[in-house]
Amino acid sequence: MHSDVYDTPSTLSAGLRCRCPRCGEGKLFGGFLKLAPACDRCGLDFSFADPADGPAFFVMSGVGILVIGVWAWATVGLDPPLSVHFATVFPALIGGCLGSLRPMKAWLVDEQYVHKAEEARWDSIGGHGEGHWAWDRRRGY
16 A cells, blocks of 8 residues: 655664665565665655665775774784684675675665755756856956
């Protein structure tokens, strides 16, 4: 049942639950990272969403800083053997990235919806012969 009035959840709440930004109930994803074409509850078309590489950048940066920080502390303080590093650091990096990529992408899509983000347009530049060059010519510069 579609309604015109929705109790829109916070973007963080809907993002962490990977839910529709409008109704907060429908599934946002149709695959692991592939967005569904539309919400299965309210019918919102997800074609507006294009988070591009933002989720991957934020996840790799955040998880990398956290895991490498813990790794550096453990290396200096505990001096574990190299095999322990391989057994802990790589799974932590991979698991952290894979575990947080979906919620990050969902949160960025929800933010795009709430803030009506869209591709930039160049309508505000002005027409040919307008702008400071035309103003300078009228003043004799």
